[in-house]
Amino acid sequence: MSLPSALAGTPSAETPVPAFLQRSLQALGLGAAQLRPVWRNGAGGLTFSVASGGAAAPIELYAKWNPDGAGESLTQEAERLRWIHGRHPAPAVVDLIVEGPEEVLLTRALPGESAVSPRWKADPDLALRALGNGLRRLHDLEPQDCPFDWGVEHRLRAAERTSGRTSSPAAQLPEDAPSLDRLVLCQGDPCAPNTLLAADGSFLAHVDLARLGVADRWADLAVMSMSLAWNFSGYDEAVFWDAYGIEPEAHRIDYYRRLWDAT
Numbered sequence: 001m002s003l004p005s006a007l008a009g010t011p012s013a014e015t016p017v018p019a020f021l022q023r024s025l026q027a028l029g030l031g032a033a034q035l036r037p038v039w040r041n042g043a044g045g046l047t048f049s050v051a052s053g054g055a056a057a058p059i060e061l062y063a064k065w066n067p068d069g070a071g072e073s074l075t076q077e078a079e080r081l082r083w084i085h086g087r088h089p090a091p092a093v094v095d096l097i098v099e100g101p102e103e104v105l106l107t108r109a110l111p112g113e114s115a116v117s118p119r120w121k122a123d124p125d126l127a128l129r130a131l132g133n134g135l136r137r138l139h140d141l142e143p144q145d146c147p148f149d150w151g152v153e154h155r156l157r158a159a160e161r162t163s164g165r166t167s168s169p170a171a172q173l174p175e176d177a178p179s180l181d182r183l184v185l186c187q188g189d190p191c192a193p194n195t196l197l198a199a200d201g202s203f204l205a206h207v208d209l210a211r212l213g214v215a216d217r218w219a220d221l222a223v224m225s226m227s228l229a230w231n232f233s234g235y236d237e238a239v240f241w242d243a244y245g246i247e248p249e250a251h252r253i254d255y256y257r258r259l260w261d262a263t
């Protein structure tokens, strides 16, 4: 996720293309495509934009490369992207290639920029409005037929399995979880960089959906509002709450931020 991390951010233009990604593109007939590094995540994974086909028939894709699919994997992300296709704006999967621990996910490029691009960071009012509108749009979908879970129990169990910590993640939380407010389809990695805006500043799409799943809406709201402080520090987050259409509730926000940190 896009927590502030020493590793995460825009990689240099000279970032080498991982050998497995290059081989995967070759196998798909995209060996001559032009790659531009776009993002490096906290786990060392890379995202590139991929352009090929020439001006007459351009093919624009995004390629995510994950060096170690053991934890939160691109396989998991592809599964969720395929499910949400046609339900909510998100990248369409072109291919998923897995070999040993390495994974490559190719998606069709969406015509937008992340909410933390220089353009939208310079216009926090529009960006925060789009972040609120986008989350509201996702949360207004019917969650009933979604097969993915992102509830508290599920997250704690997953954290126990993968963390190898000495202290249990659950022990870091207050005993009483807040009562359920509303079960919705949660983004699961709700932060400004995972929201794309259209050219006019409106919400375009959500990306990075490896944890998409059903949960209380405050699981998303608590973390998205926390991410605003990193990406739009000093700006009044009331615009976000207003666009979503809810008043912040301190105890729910506190619980779900602790859960985020614990898991």
Ligand SMILES: Nc1ncnc2c1ncn2[C@@H]1O[C@H](COP(=O)(O)OP(=O)(O)OP(=O)(O)O)[C@@H](O)[C@H]1O
Pocket (backbone or CB within 6 Å): 001, 002, 003, 008, 038, 039, 040, 041, 042, 045, 046, 047, 061, 062, 064, 091, 092, 107, 108, 109, 110, 111, 112, 113, 114, 189, 193, 194, 195, 196, 207, 208, 209
């Ligand atoms: N299909 C797409 N169309 C347009 N932009 C995209 C697409 N896929 C990814 N991006 C861009 O690449 C960036 C990185 O993608 P993504 O958030 O999925 O990577 P990540 O490594 O999982 O990120 P994180 O650091 O949050 O874990 C996004 O913020 C977005 O700007």
Ligand SMILES: [Mg+2]
Pocket (backbone or CB within 6 Å): 001, 002, 193, 194, 207, 208
């Ligand atoms: Mg991301």
